[in-house]
Amino acid sequence: MEIIKTVDLKKSFTNQTVKTEVLKGINISINKGDFTGIVGPSGSGKTTLLYCLSSLETITAGNVFFMGKDISKYSEIELANLRKYSLGFVFQFYNLIPNLTVYENVLLPKIIANKKEDNIESILETVGMLNYKDYYPNQLSGGMQQRVAIARALVNEPTIIFADEPTGNLDQKNGLEIMKILKKLNKEKDITVILVTHNEDYLEFCNKKIHLIDGRTS
Numbered sequence: 096m097e098i099i100k101t102v103d104l105k106k107s108f109t110n111q112t113v114k115t116e117v118l119k120g121i122n123i124s125i126n127k128g129d130f131t132g133i134v135g136p137s138g139s140g141k142t143t144l145l146y147c148l149s150s151l152e153t154i155t156a157g158n159v160f161f162m163g164k165d166i167s168k169y170s171e172i173e174l175a176n177l178r179k180y181s182l183g184f185v186f187q188f189y190n191l192i193p194n195l196t197v198y199e200n201v202l203l204p205k206i207i208a209n210k211k212e213d214n215i216e217s218i219l220e221t222v223g224m225l226n227y228k229d230y231y232p233n234q235l236s237g238g239m240q241q242r243v244a245i246a247r248a249l250v251n252e253p254t255i256i257f258a259d260e261p262t263g264n265l266d267q268k269n270g271l272e273i274m275k276i277l278k279k280l281n282k283e284k285d286i287t288v289i290l291v292t293h294n295e296d297y298l299e300f301c302n303k304k305i306h307l308i309d310g311r312t313s
C-alpha cells in the first residue's frame with residue numbers, strides 16, 4: 096500500500112529578495128513497511144525533503160499525498176492531528192526536555208494527545224531503557240538519549256517514523272545500535288521508516304533509496 100507519494104514537489108525559500116529553489120520537482124512513492132534512506136551531499140535538500148514529507152515545512156508547489164490524501168490541502172488542525180497521531184520524529188540532537196525524567200519525556204506526547212498513560216514501560220523496554228526510567232537526560236550518554244527520543248516518537252503508535260540523521264551525533268557502535276532498533280520497529284511493528292543519513296553503510300538497512308543531488312532525485 097502506498098503511504099506517501101509526491102507529485103512534482105517543489106520547495107523554495109525566500110529571504111528578503113533572494114529566492115533559493117531547494118527542491119526542484121520531486122516524484123517519489125513510499126509504501127507501508129518500507130525502510131527508506133535519503134542520501135546525498137550536504138545542502139542537496141535532504142532535511143528539507145523530510146520536512147516537506149512530514150508536514151513540518153509547507154511546500155511551494157506540487158503535492159504530497161499521505162495515504163492518498165493531499166496534505167498540502169489540510170488545515171492547521173488536520174496537520175496537527177496527523178503529526179500527533181500518525182507521525183513520529185527523531186532528530187540528530189535528541190531534543191529531550193532536561194528537567195523531565197526519561198519516563199516523563201516519553202509520556203509527554205501521550206499527555207498532549209490526551210491519551211491514557213498505559214504502555215510507557217513496555218516502550219522503554221523495546222528500546223532497552225526501562226532500567227533508566229527515573230534518570231534525567233544529562234545523566235545519559237548520547238546513544239541512550241537517542242533511544243529515549245525513539246521511545247518518545249513511538250508512544251502514540253505512529254504509522255511512520257521520520258528520522259533526520261539520528262546517528263549523526265553518535266559513534267559507530269551506538270549509531271549501529273540505533274539503526275538496529277529502527278530496523279526492529281520496522282520489521283516487528285510494521286512501522287514505515289524514512290531516514291536521512293550521511294552514512295552509506297546504513298543503506299544496507301534500507302529497501303528503498305532516494306539519492307538527492309542539488310534538489311533532484313538521481
Ligand SMILES: Nc1ncnc2c1ncn2[C@@H]1O[C@H](COP(=O)(O)OP(=O)(O)OP(=O)(O)O)[C@@H](O)[C@H]1O
Nearest residue numbers: 108109110115117136137138139140141142143144
Ligand atoms: N529556512 C531556510 N531558509 C533559507 N534557505 C534554507 C532554509 N532551510 C534550508 N535552506 C537551504 O536549502 C538547501 C538545502 O538544505 P537542507 O538542510 O535541506 O540540506 P541537507 O541535504 O539536509 O544538508 P545537510 O546534509 O548538511 O544536513 C541549503 O542550501 C540551505 O541553505
Ligand SMILES: [Mg+2]
Nearest residue numbers: 141142143291
Ligand atoms: Mg540535513
